[in-house]
Amino acid sequence: MYKVKVFITLRENVLDPQGTAVESALHSMAFEAVRDVRIGKYMELTIEKTDQNIDEAVKEMCERLLANTVIEDYRYDIEEVVAL
Amino acid sequence: MKFAVIVFPGSNCDIDMFHAIQDELGEEVEYVPHTADSLEGFDAILLPGGFSYGDYLRTGAIARFSSVMAEVVKAADSGVPILGVCNGFQILLEAGLLPGAMRKNRDLAFICKQTQLKVENNTTTFTTGYENGETITLPIAHGEGNYYCDEETFLRLKENNQIAFTYHMNNPNGSLENIAGIVNENGNVLGMMPHPERAVDKLLGSEDGLKLFQSIVRNWRESYVVTA
Numbered sequence: 001m002y003k004v005k006v007f008i009t010l011r012e013n014v015l016d017p018q019g020t021a022v023e024s025a026l027h028s029m030a031f032e033a034v035r036d037v038r039i040g041k042y043m044e045l046t047i048e049k050t051d052q053n054i055d056e057a058v059k060e061m062c063e064r065l066l067a068n069t070v071i072e073d074y075r076y077d078i079e080e081v082v083a084l
Numbered sequence: 085m086k087f088a089v090i091v092f093p094g095s096n097c098d099i100d101m102f103h104a105i106q107d108e109l110g111e112e113v114e115y116v117p118h119t120a121d122s123l124e125g126f127d128a129i130l131l132p133g134g135f136s137y138g139d140y141l142r143t144g145a146i147a148r149f150s151s152v153m154a155e156v157v158k159a160a161d162s163g164v165p166i167l168g169v170c171n172g173f174q175i176l177l178e179a180g181l182l183p184g185a186m187r188k189n190r191d192l193a194f195i196c197k198q199t200q201l202k203v204e205n206n207t208t209t210f211t212t213g214y215e216n217g218e219t220i221t222l223p224i225a226h227g228e229g230n231y232y233c234d235e236e237t238f239l240r241l242k243e244n245n246q247i248a249f250t251y252h253m254n255n256p257n258g259s260l261e262n263i264a265g266i267v268n269e270n271g272n273v274l275g276m277m278p279h280p281e282r283a284v285d286k287l288l289g290s291e292d293g294l295k296l297f298q299s300i301v302r303n304w305r306e307s308y309v310v311t312a
Contacts, residue, residue, distance in 0.1 A: 015187070015258075017187070017188050017189070017191070017192050065146075070184060070185035071232055
């Protein structure tokens, strides 16, 4: 089994209205040092081991469904785990 | 002329769309479920607004994998007029039938109100009933209508005259260059955030949307009936 963690964030040049709102809330809490807040998505996938190349499979999942690459960047960590 | 209204799980403007076509436009219309594997016999395809698949992941992201969408893509390639409104627009973007992507509204609020639009291109199959530069009133109702594309794509949209509608005076959602609706390069696929189907009778506050549907019918008749 694999445990896959997928992180999706808006691309750097894409305005993040949620991040901007949270940033100003942090400022109003007196955390004035906060310079930038970007909000993204985090997903955990548990994937069975198959003949398929896990890295290629996850990449395809990200490109075709999990991220919209017009506005989002993605990265992922794959960890092999022993099923209980 | 026969229209298809595609019904996804979570569509909620399908009935408005059906009403607009049957009762106000007076043309034939049928609901088609998201599981359909053929769109044969339909002369135009309408993707209604709503919250397909609960907007899980991203608006339109899951709907684009519905089996009917393969048929929509086929129909788009063969020149059938396809109109996606609101969630329908989001699905067209996710399916790659139109360029760009949707972000959350600039002010993060769901906005439901009448908006003023400017007709930027009255040469598309959907807009010939309007004057170029004409201001029309259509309602919007969306949380993610903040259209975005990269600069290269925007220049291409501009160059090919693919921007059909822009917000006039006041941009409600922060969309790039006030874009409210765009067509594909061939001009047969239109995606727009405002709802023409909710503006087909004075009782609804505006009837400016009816001309859009009338344009589709008139242009279809001209190319398929008059010349046949």
